[in-house]
Amino acid sequence: MTDRSGSGDEGNQLERLDKKHVFGTWSYQKQVQPTQVVGADGNRFETADGTEYLDVSGQLMCSNLGHSADRVADAIADQARETAYIAPGYTTEARARLGEKLAEVTPGSLSKTFFSTSGTEAVEAAIKIARMYTGKQKIVSRYRSYHGATYGSISVTGDPRRLEAEPGIPGTIKAPDPYAYGSTLEPMESLEYIDEMLMLEGDTVAAVLVEPVVGSNGILVPPAEYLPRLKEIAHDHGALLICDEVMSGFGRTGEWFGCDLFDVTPDIMTMAKGLTGAYAPLGGTIVTPEIADHFEEHMFCHGHTYAGHPVACAAGLAAVETYQEENLIEHAAEIGAYLGDRLEELSAAHPSVGEVRGVGLFRGIELTKRSDRREPFGVRSDKLSPETTVVDEVAARAGENGVYLANMINTLIIAPPLTITREDVDEAIDAIDDALEHADAAMEA
Incomplete structure (x- = not known):
């Protein structure tokens, strides 16, 4: 994923200080050039050199409420003054009310939540809960996936960034993806493969872990019948079934959660990012009553210091109430349809666009250097390479046009705040339209 730099090799004093003393994430440190952000408002942010950017990727697909959610900011300040921290053996109104609210907005019977501080920790909790509940060890996940950076979460991740951390935790198995572009299997054929995998593994698999809509590995939307059938296969x-909603949750798809698109209630669901709109670090792992009841008589052997942190929970409660009261889920569906139409226009105008896909405000543009056989500019090994790809360059050109655009491997990721307007969409499309000229020019004959 490319983070725009733009402050030059030296940077200002603060940027130089940051480079010297702070690790840049997922990067060769010699190439890190931090850019100081001095303010953010609405759907935009400003850097120290005075440049303003329209944020069409929600930073790391997490700023679902944009940068002016005053209700959330006020809730954080109020809670910090009232009770900034209390040990997780106690509770606060914010934690209890947020647990109740999540039982209300999540699908089906999901009802009891463990609160952590990030998406990767939410997945760690899901893995442990599945193993404790079933008494089994193995976790089946997919190759085109990202579930986090901590040891268990990176082990179930298929993204090539896992390679530097291997060998991972025992008992993780990778399955094919519902992704016809670049796979030898059609999406529904990949399900039959998973069915056979589980049969051959015997009665040793605790859970199948998937993103209902794959996020940073390509914005992959499966066929409507895929997730319901996957749940059947897992239960058979x-x-x-664990659904990782860290990126696809809280309105990103035009529904509260990605699995709502398919009318599926998983056994365990993870969340983070949009849970607070990124105003505070908070993750959650919510389970069905059957799983919750198991731990009435069996120890829930998991926890940490900041579980249910009062300030983070206050931010989460205010964020969920904001989604509800400002009708942002419905707005995301409506403006997302408009965004989808505009992206189809780009696809028709640029031969370097191999495919546009997605749902709601969760969209991707996959590029190609050979339209006759859809050959990608970026490949998985590029994720570990210090070299710049054409996809990186397209994102950088969008930045020169005043639009912040994240990318991963071969896909431009468009996941703006749910507060985005039609005028913002049009501005973003104009900038991306120009940026794609670079990809068109780089195509092979």
């Missing part, structure tokens, strides 16, 4: 083999 005595395994749970």
Whole structure:
């Protein structure tokens, strides 16, 4: 994923200080050039050199409420003054009310939540819960996936960034993806493969873990019948279904959660990012009553110092109430349809666009250097390479046009705040339209 730099090799004093003393994430440190952000408002942010950017990727697909959610900011300040921290053996109104609110907005019977501080920790909790509940060890996940950076979460991740951390935790198995572009299997054929995998593994698989809509590995939307059938397959083999909604949750798809698109209630669901609109670090792992009841008589052997942090929970409660009261889920569906139409226009105008896909305000543009056989500019190994790709360059050109645009491997990721307007969409499309000229020019004959 490319983070725009733009302050030159030296940077200002603060940027130089940051480079010297702070690790840049997922990067060769010699190439890190931090850019100081001095303010953010609405759907835009400003850097120290005075440049303003329209944020069409929600930073790291997490700023679902934009940069002016005053209700959330006020809730954080009020809670910090009232009770900034209390040990997780106690509770606060914010934690209890947020647990109740999540039981209300999540699908089906999901009802009891463990609160952590990030998406990767939410997945760690899901893995442990699945193993404790079933008494089994193995977790089946998919190759085109990202579930986090901590040891268990990176082990179930398929993204090539896992390679530097291997060998990972025992018992992780990778399955194919519902992704016809670049796979030898059609999406529904990949399900039959998973069915056979579970059969061959015997009664040893605790859970199947998937993103209902794959996020940073390409914005992959499966066929409507995929997720319901996957749940059936998992249950047929005595395994749970875990849905990772860290990126696809809280209105990103035009529904509260990605699995709502398919009318599926998983056994365990993880969340973070949009849970607070990124105003505070908070993750959650919510389970069905059957799983919750298991731990009435069996120890829930998990926890940490900041579980249910009062300030983070206050931010989460205010964020969910903001989604509800400002009708942002409905707005995301409406403006997302408009965004989809505008992206189809770009696809028709640029031969370097191999495919546009997505749902709601969760969209991707996959590029190609050979339109006759859809050959990608970026490949998975590029994720670990210090070299700049054409996809990186397209994102950088969008930045020169005043639009912040994230990318991963071969896909431009468009996941703006749910507060985005039609005028913002049009501005973003104009900038991306110009940036794609670079990709068109780089195509092979």
